[in-house]
Amino acid sequence: MYDVVIIGAGITGGFIARELSRYGLNVIILEKDNDIANGTTKANSAIVHAGYDAKPHSMKAKLNVEGNKMFDYICEELDVPFKRIGSHVIAFSNEEMVIINELYEKGIINKVPGLRIIDKVELLQKEPNINENVLGALYAPTAGIVGPWELAIALMENAMENGVELMLNSEVINIDKLESGYKVYTKDNEIKTRYIVNCAGVHADEIHNMVAAPKFTITPRRGQYFLLDKKAGNIVNTVVFQCPTKISKGVVVLPTVHGNLLVGPDAEDIEDKRNTETSDERLNYVKSASMRTSNKIPFNKVITSFAGSRASSDTGDFIIKEAEDAKGFIDVAGIESPGLSASPAIGKYVVELIKEIHGNLKENSKFNSTRKRIIHFMELSEEEKHEIIKRDPRYGRIICRCENITEGEIVDAIHRNAGARTVDGVKRRVRPGSGRCQGGFCQPRVIEILARELNKDITEIVKDGLNSNIAIGKTK
Amino acid sequence: MLSYDIVVIGGGPAGLAAAIEAKKNGVNNILVIERDRELGGILQQCIHNGFGLHIFKEELTGPEYAERFIKELCEMGIEFKLDTMVLDITKDKIVTAINTVDGLINIQAKAIILAMGCRERTRGALSIAGTRPVGIYNAGLAQRLINMEGYMVGKKVIILGSGDIGLIMARRLVLEGAEVIGVLARGSYAAGLGRNVVQCLEDYNIPLMLRHNIVKINGKDRVESVVVVKTDENKNPIPGTEEIYECDTVLLSVGLIPENELSANLGIRLDRNTGGPIVNESMETNTEGIFACGNVLHVHDVVDYVTQESQRAGRAAARYVKNEFVTNSEYIKTKPGNGVKYIVPQIVQIDNLKGPIEFFMRVRDVYNDSRIIVKLDDIKIRELKRQHMIPSEMERLVIDSRLLKEGSIMTVEICSGGEL
Numbered sequence: 001m002y003d004v005v006i007i008g009a010g011i012t013g014g015f016i017a018r019e020l021s022r023y024g025l026n027v028i029i030l031e032k033d034n035d036i037a038n039g040t041t042k043a044n045s046a047i048v049h050a051g052y053d054a055k056p057h058s059m060k061a062k063l064n065v066e067g068n069k070m071f072d073y074i075c076e077e078l079d080v081p082f083k084r085i086g087s088h089v090i091a092f093s094n095e096e097m098v099i100i101n102e103l104y105e106k107g108i109i110n111k112v113p114g115l116r117i118i119d120k121v122e123l124l125q126k127e128p129n130i131n132e133n134v135l136g137a138l139y140a141p142t143a144g145i146v147g148p149w150e151l152a153i154a155l156m157e158n159a160m161e162n163g164v165e166l167m168l169n170s171e172v173i174n175i176d177k178l179e180s181g182y183k184v185y186t187k188d189n190e191i192k193t194r195y196i197v198n199c200a201g202v203h204a205d206e207i208h209n210m211v212a213a214p215k216f217t218i219t220p221r222r223g224q225y226f227l228l229d230k231k232a233g234n235i236v237n238t239v240v241f242q243c244p245t246k247i248s249k250g251v252v253v254l255p256t257v258h259g260n261l262l263v264g265p266d267a268e269d270i271e272d273k274r275n276t277e278t279s280d281e282r283l284n285y286v287k288s289a290s291m292r293t294s295n296k297i298p299f300n301k302v303i304t305s306f307a308g309s310r311a312s313s314d315t316g317d318f319i320i321k322e323a324e325d326a327k328g329f330i331d332v333a334g335i336e337s338p339g340l341s342a343s344p345a346i347g348k349y350v351v352e353l354i355k356e357i358h359g360n361l362k363e364n365s366k367f368n369s370t371r372k373r374i375i376h377f378m379e380l381s382e383e384e385k386h387e388i389i390k391r392d393p394r395y396g397r398i399i400c401r402c403e404n405i406t407e408g409e410i411v412d413a414i415h416r417n418a419g420a421r422t423v424d425g426v427k428r429r430v431r432p433g434s435g436r437c438q439g440g441f442c443q444p445r446v447i448e449i450l451a452r453e454l455n456k457d458i459t460e461i462v463k464d465g466l467n468s469n470i471a472i473g474k475t476k
Numbered sequence: 477m478l479s480y481d482i483v484v485i486g487g488g489p490a491g492l493a494a495a496i497e498a499k500k501n502g503v504n505n506i507l508v509i510e511r512d513r514e515l516g517g518i519l520q521q522c523i524h525n526g527f528g529l530h531i532f533k534e535e536l537t538g539p540e541y542a543e544r545f546i547k548e549l550c551e552m553g554i555e556f557k558l559d560t561m562v563l564d565i566t567k568d569k570i571v572t573a574i575n576t577v578d579g580l581i582n583i584q585a586k587a588i589i590l591a592m593g594c595r596e597r598t599r600g601a602l603s604i605a606g607t608r609p610v611g612i613y614n615a616g617l618a619q620r621l622i623n624m625e626g627y628m629v630g631k632k633v634i635i636l637g638s639g640d641i642g643l644i645m646a647r648r649l650v651l652e653g654a655e656v657i658g659v660l661a662r663g664s665y666a667a668g669l670g671r672n673v674v675q676c677l678e679d680y681n682i683p684l685m686l687r688h689n690i691v692k693i694n695g696k697d698r699v700e701s702v703v704v705v706k707t708d709e710n711k712n713p714i715p716g717t718e719e720i721y722e723c724d725t726v727l728l729s730v731g732l733i734p735e736n737e738l739s740a741n742l743g744i745r746l747d748r749n750t751g752g753p754i755v756n757e758s759m760e761t762n763t764e765g766i767f768a769c770g771n772v773l774h775v776h777d778v779v780d781y782v783t784q785e786s787q788r789a790g791r792a793a794a795r796y797v798k799n800e801f802v803t804n805s806e807y808i809k810t811k812p813g814n815g816v817k818y819i820v821p822q823i824v825q826i827d828n829l830k831g832p833i834e835f836f837m838r839v840r841d842v843y844n845d846s847r848i849i850v851k852l853d854d855i856k857i858r859e860l861k862r863q864h865m866i867p868s869e870m871e872r873l874v875i876d877s878r879l880l881k882e883g884s885i886m887t888v889e890i891c892s893g894g895e896l
Contacts (some may be wrong), residue, residue: 226603277607280691304600306608378563385580393576398511398561402737438598440614444625458627467697468610471627475652 001192002026004354005184007172007207008199009036011148012335014155015347016197020354021162023361028193029156029164030186032171032203034465035425036418037152039201040339042428043225043276043308045252045265046148047239049338050087050140052107052115059318061110063342063349068142070344078154079373080147081257087143087239088123090293091135096243100138103244107140114141129235129296143239147257148340149428150373153418158371160417162364168421169466172200175210181328182211195328195357197350202273202311204319204333212323216333220273220309223265224282229301229436233259240293251289253297258431263290263297265308276307303436310336318342320349328357374413374430377406399449400442402435407449414453421454423447424464447471480555481505481797483571483585485562485738488517489779490770490786491591492545497790498589499552503797507583508549508556509573515549515556516542517593518616519779521623524644526671530780541779565742567763587765587793590739590753591786594771596641597731599693604636606692611699615641615729619648628652630725634702635659636690640668640777640868642729647676649727657721658683659729660690660704662711665842667731667868669777689713690726699724732775739768749818750774756807756823757833758792759785764803767793774820774836777870781836802827808852808880813889815840817867824886829877837873839865839890847891850875852883865890 004020006013009031020027033039048071054060075082091097100117107115116139123137124130160166170186181194200207205218233255242250256262264286283305290297313319313334323329330353332346339346355361377395380388388408389396395408413420413429420426423433426446433439433446447461447470454461462468481503484491487510495508514520519527522538529535532544549556560575571583596614611630613621618629619641633654635642638661646656659666659677664686666673677684685704691713692703706717734752736744745754745762752773753761760767769789770782795801805827810819817838824833843865850858850873857879865871873888880886 227600274696277692277694278603278605280603280605283603283605302600302603303598305603305605382580385574389574389576389579396574396576396579397559398563398574401511401561401735404561404563436598437595438600440596440598440617443617444620448625458625463610465697469698470610470629471621471625472630473628475622475626475628 001181001194002028003193004028004195004197005030005182005191005193006197006199008039008201009152009156009166010039010041010199010201011037011152011155011340011343012332012346013197013199014152014159015343016199016332016350017159017164018155018162019347019351021159021164022364022367024364025361027164028191029159029166030170030172030184030191031166031168034169034462035420035422035428036156036166036168037149037428038464040308040311041148041152043306044148044310044340045254045337046145046256046262047087047252047254047341048082048144048146049341050107050115050143051110051112051338051341052103052138052140053244054110054338055317056106056109059320060338060342063318063345064338065110065112067342067345071144071146074344075146075151077369078151078158078371080151080154082144082146083257084142084144085238085255086139086141087241088127088137088139089241089243090123090130090137091243092133092292093135097135099243100136103138112140112142115139127236127238127240129294130240131293131295145239145254145257146340153429154371154373156418157416158369161371162367166418172207172210175207177211177326195330195354197330197332199332199335201335202309204311204331208323208331208333211329212326215323216313216315216319218333219269219312219314220275221312221336222268222270222275222307222309224278224286224305224307225262225264226283226286226299226302226305228261228263228298229303230259232261232298232301235261235294235297242289242293251286251293253290253293260303261297269312270309273309276309278305278307304438312336318346320346320353322353322357330354374409374416377409378404399445400432400435402437403431405430405432410446410449411453414450421450422462422464423450423470426450443470477570478581478583480507480583481586482507482589482793483583484508484589484591485565485571486510486517486591486593486770486772487515487556487558488591488593488770489519489542489545489782490593490772491517491589492542492549493783493786494589494591494767494769494790494793495554496545496548496552497787498794499554501791501794503794506554508554509560509562509571510556510558511561513559515546515558521616521620522644523623524648527779530778531783562738565738567742569765586797587767589789589793590761590766590768590772591770592735592738592772594732594734594775596728597733599728602730604690604693607695609693609695609698611695611725612693613725613727615639615645615727618727619645622648622652628654630654632657632723633725633727634690634721634723635727635729637661637728637730638666638668638684639729639731640672642727643668643672643676645727645729646682647680650680650682656682657723658685660685660688662689662707663687665866665868669868670866691718693726699726702726732771734772734775736772739772747818747822749812750820754822755820756825757821757828758801758825759789759821760792760796765796774818777868781870781872785836808883808886810835811885811887812837813887815843815890816888819888824880826880829880831877832874833877833880835873835875835888837871837888839867839871842866843890843892845893847893848873849889849891851887851889852880853885
């Protein structure tokens with residue numbers, strides 16, 4: 001019997017798991033995919049929002065501002081890339097300046113620190129590549145950028161280090177209410193638990209409806225992006241938003257923590273929750289919309305384009321509470337933007353909810369709050385490079401030519417808690433294949449290393465999902 | 477710090493030929509650095525024949541062609557390091573590299589020859605819409621998996637782009653038992669060599685679908701189908717022509733890009749048209765003593781020309797090391813005129829010329845019964861008739877250096893019509 005089953009190993013599931021691992025609880029996290037951080041966490045804008053955008057007094061506003069403040073120390077504890085680079089919402093007309101004023105007012109109510117409305121001159125000094133016809137901007141110094149899946153992976157590593165179990169390829173297909181607690185069914189397992197935390201992203205309504213009366217629906221809101229080469233990473237220095245519309249914060253131009261340039265997303269409500277395909281029409285829209293921000297974005301340096309989906313609820317706010325008709329079943333649903341920014345605060349909040357239901361929790365005396373990231377060889381000094389190659393020659397072999405990733409880093413990524421099992425999993429943890437050649441050189445080597453380290457045949461190695469084998473058999 | 481007279485970055489056909497030629501020209505202290513596990517570069521995965529027709533007058537496979545140079549390199553006692561990656565090159569010609577044996581090494585060179593080759597354009601660069609399942613391979617990646625690792629990549633294949641690797645892989649996949657639905661070219665001619673269209677597609681009844689493009693890829697775990705459209709004269713999709721083709725694999729052969737990250741980092745000026753460094757008649761870049769040759773300089777279609785060009789770089793590097801090199805001489809710039817995409821070299825130092833000088837160039841379009849006209853400062857100095865020229869086949873232009881003695885800009889242009 002588990003104390004808590006968490007459904008969904010994305011960023012919120014990760015934060016909740018890690019927060020719960022501070023206590024003496026039996027916690028298991030069930031993930032339907034073949035890797036963690038593979039849903040909404042995998043494809044989003046990677047922004048830690050300042051918090052002026054959310055409706056005052058909403059869950060979104062409260063948890064965003066609270067979550068934002070927690071990023072520095074959490075990313076330090078978990079050794080995850082995070083940069084507080086600030087953001088600008090830019091206006092090109094007097095009507096947009098009015099919206100900017102409204103955002104400023106909201107931000108003040110939401111207690112966002114340091115907000116300022118700045119004029120064109122100051123803006124263009126900080127962001128010289130923004131189009132000249134800009135009038136002014138709302139500047140938020142506390143906004144930042146983070147590696148979303150790096151953070152989710154770090155959280156899971158740390159949670160597992162502190163005792164949380166992870167079960168991949170375990171889609172929840174049914175839940176039975178027991179006299180006290182629940183029985184959760186996956187294709188291969190039945191798991192008994194006292195409490196359930198539902199962090200199933202775009203599927204959270206389906207999971208909710210397995211145990212309780214329907215209360216909300218989740219509409220997947222798809223967004224499409226371009227990722228550009230590091231050569232384009234300095235087009236902007238901060239997160240640059242356009243004025244928001246009713247359904248979206250608009251197309252954003254921002255650097256990533258790795259120095260690439262990210263452009264997107266659009267917003268489109270769709271029906272199929274698993275649909276993250278891109279379309280020419282929408283990508284073209286993203287391109288032309290972003291040109292309104294800066295006509296200097298070099299779209300000939302696009303490395304890849306992709307789509308993500310936000311889990312948008314019909315309540316308009318985060319839904320984080322125990323279901324009325326299902327005791328011990330906690331929904332963490334509708335975690336659309338600013339979900340990533342709020343996620344550290346969501347983790348804390350959910351633990352408080354469990355404390356309310358359960359009574360006080362016993363501390364986990366062995367809880368270790370820190371985690372070290374995989375050594376990034378290229379960031380080492382010359383001395384350290386010498387040392388590490390001497391200790392482990394695999395750090396002397398570059399596998400990924402674009403990002404200069406060594407075999408040592410890849411092997412480490414495979415053998416950690418929640419380690420990489422797939423080519424995409426290796427890519428998300430240490431980046432081979434995320435450069436300009438997109439795996440053209442390194443993929444065969446990565447496959448080989450995965451097969452060797454996991455003791456598998458080359459033909460068993462998959463790109464991502466269980467049936468995405470890269471080599472289908474031997475040649476004649 | 478290690479020290480060599482010449483350090484060659486890359487042990488493919490360009491690097492091998494340059495190193496051998498430098499040694500033949502009297503430089504003994506040479507190091508070739510190769511990032512892969514063996515010398516020979518991409519030739520090792522090109523197990524088809526057709527290499528060496530110009531140089532050896534016989535048809536060799538890629539590994540056979542490479543083997544001749546590897547053997548010569550070894551017999552001459554030229555040093556090389558395998559599995560070694562160059563991380564940085566400075567203007568002072570210090571090369572930083574790493575491998576598992578030496579760790580991090582710094583090497584002072586007197587001259588450096590850049591021969592890093594090229595990489596493939598990817599789906600990302602094309603922004604093809606749809607899902608991101610397994611089954612989308614660059615043709616060269618598939619070639620490595622099949623020919624070197626021994627693994628098949630799919631059963632029912634569509635190939636986007638008609639570059640040479642795509643054409644060759646179409647045949648290769650058929651030989652391995654796959655069905656190849658067709659090779660798509662956005663324009664009205666194949667991007668690869670004419671002989672490959674005949675020998676790899678026509679001989680195997682693989683359709684070449686000119687003026688077609690893939691606009692969407694479908695499939696969850698693996699590719700399930702693609703949406704193909706017809707394209708207009710400007711290579712844009714014609715609405716309403718969408719057709720769905722079921723397949724489990726998409727191969728991309730949509731162009732090669734010279735790998736100049738190291739060069740660009742050290743401030744070497746690149747030519748927008750070639751993607752490679754701007755070089756002079758000696759294959760020297762704008763950084764003194766750093767030379768470039770092979771696909772890092774411009775993408776070649778025939779390896780024999782890579783070899784010849786690299787020999788020129790090797791000879792020049794040797795002369796540079798021996799202080800026989802003429803610098804700061806009067807020079808002429810070459811300029812691609814009407815119908816010409818690029819010309820290499822881009823700069824000619826007149827005092828370094830002896831005898832005829834050879835230029836490599838590509839035309840922009842298909843030309844029949846046309847003339848190549850060479851002008852020096854608007855005065856015609858040479859005119860050559862050509863029956864047939866296409867962008868995919870590099871043209872060579874040999875000019876007597878005496879014709880270039882006085883002038884500042886040499887323009888090459890194409891005129892339609894064979895009449896003089």
